[in-house]
Amino acid sequence: MRALPPAFSRLVAPLPGPLLLAAAMLLPAPLRAQPALELRVVPDQPGPLWFGQHVGLTAILRTRVRFGGSPSFPDPAMTGHAVVLPNGSTTPGTEREGGVSYVLLQHRYDLFPLQTGSLVFPALKLVAPVIGDDGGSITAQAESQPLTFEVRLPPGVRDLHRLVTSPEASLTSEVQGDPARVPVGEALTRRITLRVSDTTSMVLPAVDWQAPSGMRAYPDPPRLEDSSERGVLRAQRIDSAAFVPQRPGRFVLPGSQLQWFNPDSGALTELAIAPLVIEAVAVPVAPHSRPWWRTAPAMLVLLALILGLLGWWAVRHGKLPRRLMPAETPEAAAFAALRRACHANAARPAMAALLRWAALILPPPHLPTLPELARLSRSPALAAEAARLSDLCFAAPAQAPGRAWNGAGLAAAAVKARRRLRRRSPGRREAALPSLNPAGSPTPPPRLILPGWHR
Structure with missing residues (x-):
């Protein structure tokens, strides 16, 4: 029961008990004993409801004083087949009833019935702190009444x-x-x-x-x-x-x-x-398609051809590592020295290299002489260039004062002569020097003809 004001208590204290009871019966309803906390659930529509129809339920918590904190609204435990979703928001409010003002907290529920017949929304129980007129905080409890809905099936529904x-x-x-x-x-x-x-x-x-x-x-x-x-x-x-x-x-x-x-x-x-x-x-099959194992030999042949071309190019241009380069023969070394001397326009080194190369390139029993080299290679240009170089190297200084020599002609003639000689004897890479003392042969040792060989 709510406490009476002190002035009113002093006023009625001298009165006898029966008179006080009669006076209390004559007091208006707001002054009689009321609970500190009330809870009720109000549906948007009382019913009946259709199967699966949405109905909103508003839980209203009210007090005549003030709330001392934010209460937590419970999740209802439905006994029938239904979906209940809390709206997730609690809104405050006020209302006045019978001359008394109330403070409200409203919480929303969404109900979707999934069964026909009677569906019961259970009573909600809630505990919340409230503040009295004297400023003290008390814990109050409230409980709502259960709601019963009649759920019907729309006519003509098959499933x-x-x-x-x-x-x-x-x-x-x-x-x-x-x-x-x-x-x-x-x-x-x-x-x-x-x-x-x-x-x-x-x-x-x-x-x-x-x-x-x-x-x-x-x-x-x-x-x-x-x-x-x-x-x-x-x-x-x-x-x-x-x-x-x-x-x-x-x-x-x-x-x-x-x-x-x-x-x-x-x-x-x-x-x-x-x-x-x-x-x-159907997925179309690509024309002329073959399994990979049938095309592998062709791929291997192509790969071998590519590797062979790369190897030939590397050997041709000297791009292989030195340990992978083929061994250089004496004949090839002599010919390379001849070409270097010709490119340097060095007459005497070129003459020495030409004589050495002639001795190595001519096979026995041919004499290692420059006329024999020109004859076998069928190279008149080589004979002419060799004669010119011989005049320059072995003529007296008075006969050829300050004469310059250009080795481009001799280098070109020597390249052609070497190519013809190698075609004539395929597989020959080096002409071995003849024996110094051939056994059983009347052929005298080879001679190198130097100055005056062409005269």
Whole structure:
């Protein structure tokens, strides 16, 4: 019981007990004993409700004084089949009743019944701190009354699991790919979207994907989306699946049907997605295609040819490491010395290199002389250049004062002569020097003819 004001207590203290009881009976209702905390649940509509219809419930907690803290509203423990979602917000307020002002806290619940017949929303129990007139804080408890709803099934409903109860609903489909031509083994994706209002995505029916024989279905997890627009709930469910044909032919993917009941108008409507016809075609085989093991020999031959060309180029241009370069023969070394002397226009070194090269390139029993070299190589140019170089090297200084020599002509003639001699004796890379004392041979030792050989 609420304590009376001190002045009023001093006024009634001298009165006898029966008189005090009679006076209390005559007091107005606001002054009588009232609980410090009250809780009640008010539905948006009392009923009856349709199966799956959304109904909002407002839990109102009030006190005549002040709240000492923010109470926590409980989650109701439903005994029947229903979805209850807390709105997630608690709003304060005030109201006046019988001349008394109250402080309010309001909490919202969204109820979606999923069974027919009687559905009971249980009583809620709540404990909250309140502040009295004397400024002290006390803990008060309140409990609401249970609510009973009658849930009905809309007339004409065939399957409860394929029913949508909402003021607005739409069912659409999309296809990713060309149904008229789907190669075997490739996927075609089908997506079905259900959009409704004043409900939650948790109660929306799923799509039953069915694949015909010769085709496989790979469903994706559904996408459930909920939102609120100016206090109106919006829900969306997106189901998608990939269909892969296993053989060529025509396939028919089943459609999808729903029943939509509008609780505002009482109309029952069919929402349907038409079946989808798919033409699966065989994957064309690439012409002249062969297994890799049949083309391997050709690849090996090509690789060997490429490596051979690279090796020839490296040897030709001296790009190989020194340890991989072929060994240089005495004849090749002498010819290289001849070319270097000719490029340097050094007459005497060129003459010495020419004589050495002639002795190495001519095979026995030919004499290692320059006339024999010119004759065997059929090179008049070599004979002329060698004669000119001999005059320059061995003539008296008075006969050839200050004469300059250009070795380009001799180098070119020597290259041609060497090429002809090597073609004449293929496989010969080095002319061995004849024996100094040949046994059983009347042939005298070879002689090198130097000055005057051409005269």
